[in-house]
Amino acid sequence: MKKILVIGAFGQIGSELVPALRKKYGRDNVVACGHMHKPDESALNTGPHDFFDVTNKKALEDIVDKYDTDTIYHLASILSAAGEKNPQLAYFVNNTGTYNVLEVARERKLERVMIPSSIAVFGSDTPRDNTPNKTILRPSTMYGISKVHGEMLGHYYFHKFGVDVRGVRFPGIISNVAQPGGGTTDYAVDIFYYAVKHKPYTCFLKPDSTLPMMYMPDALKAIMQLAEADGSKLKHRTDFNLSAFSFSPAELAAAIKAELPDFKIDYKPDFRQAIADTWPRSIDDSAARAEWGWKPDYTLQAMVKDMIRELSKRL
Ligand SMILES: NC(=O)c1ccc[n+]([C@@H]2O[C@H](COP(=O)([O-])OP(=O)(O)OC[C@H]3O[C@@H](n4cnc5c(N)ncnc54)[C@H](O)[C@@H]3O)[C@@H](O)[C@H]2O)c1
Known part of the structure; x- marks a missing residue:
């Protein structure tokens, strides 16, 4: 029986991953763990939950034991833009948190640990088009440095101690449930909240700044599919490139305008x-496609239509 602990459960990805995991593995087998930020009662009423600080190893040990955990999804992180505002916090939470999770997984012989990485592992020396899985990793942000550290530490714990650590390098994730937590691609979520309210949007990136992105249902599918993949077929472990679509702010604005013709955008x-x-x-996500059958469902157009439909219902 899987007993899953989700750390960082009330952030952008966790808010949708927890319900998806509960649907698959059963409500009471998935414990949602938050930190300081308390979600509203409706989120808490959906199943077991707890609060602790992942930088506190003893607190993590107690939580893992309390819920008889065999699998961890470790989502707690300080993201790229938030991390550049407070690099010391990003260093501490991201590196110490990941180390604690891997140590507890080793000590308790957990069955599986899922730790998302990010396209932030890449830097200005990396080829920018069709970026290969194996390439130069020299990031310029504290967040990116901590993600390279997390990938390499995961590899180390797999090869040295046999801890089954797996992870994907998520691109910018677009979702309509929780607000993003301080990343460089947050504009691609914010823009929809303005568009459906018929308000103009000021974008914090240049109009031609193309980045890889993914819709949340594909992100959830990816991490859950990798968690269930046959380990004997995996040549990579913690660093799978993932791709769905790429767009610039101007291209996203044009796709929104096709649905909402009065939408206006400017750039600062x-x-x-x-x-x-x-x-x-x-x-280039050919390794994920070959090793565990990754394939996204959503195109840019399908994502835009779905975002507008879902947010229009709610707002
Ligand atoms: N959202 C994206 O676009 C994106 C892209 C690439 C990778 N990722 C990765 O996916 C994972 C989840 O990202 P997200 O977007 O949900 O992030 P988020 O910022 O929305 O959520 C992270 C959660 O971690 C919690 N947290 C922070 N410090 C903590 C601590 N000391 N102890 C316990 N919890 C703590 C926060 O309360 C927050 O709810 C992260 O590893 C992130 O690097 C996300």
Whole structure:
């Protein structure tokens, strides 16, 4: 029986991953763990939940034991833009948190640990088009450095201690449930909240700043599919490139305008532009396709239609 602990469960990805895991494995087999930020009662009423700080190893050990955990999805992280505002916090939470999760997994002989990585592992020395899985990893942000560290630590724990750690390098994730948590691709979510309210949007990236992106249902499918994949077929472990589609702010605005013709956008690039300039424009995800059958369902157009439909219902 799987007993799953989701750490960072009330963030952008966790808010949708927890219900998806509960649907698959049963409500009471998935414990949603948050930190300081308490979600509203409706989120808490959907199943078992707890609160702790992943940088506190003893607290993590107690939670793992309390819920008889065999699988961890470790989502707690300080993302790219938030991390550049507070690099010391990003260093501490991202590196210490991941180390604690891997140590507890080793000590308790957990069955599986899922730790998402990010396209933030790449940097300005990396080829920006069709970026290969195996390439130069010299990121310019504290977040990116911590993600390279997490990937390599995961490899180490797999080869040295046999801990079954797996992870994908997510591109920017677009979703309509929880707001994003301080990343460089957050504009691609924010823009929809303005568009459906018929308000103009000021974008913090330049109109031609193309980045790889993915719709949340594909992100959930990817991480859950990799968690269930036959380990003997995996040549990679913690660093699978993933791709769905790439677009620039101008291309996204045009796709929104096709649905909502009165939509208006202007551009005021800020410090996040410098981060975006070091990230790939498109990703080669052939390893994920070959090793565990990854294939996205959503195109840019399908994502835009679904985002507008879902947010219009809610807002
Ligand atoms: N959202 C994206 O576009 C994206 C893209 C690439 C990779 N990822 C990765 O996916 C994972 C989840 O991302 P997300 O977008 O849901 O992030 P998020 O910022 O929305 O959520 C992260 C959660 O971690 C929690 N947290 C922070 N410090 C903590 C601590 N000390 N102890 C316990 N919890 C703590 C926060 O309360 C927050 O709810 C992260 O590893 C992130 O790097 C996300």
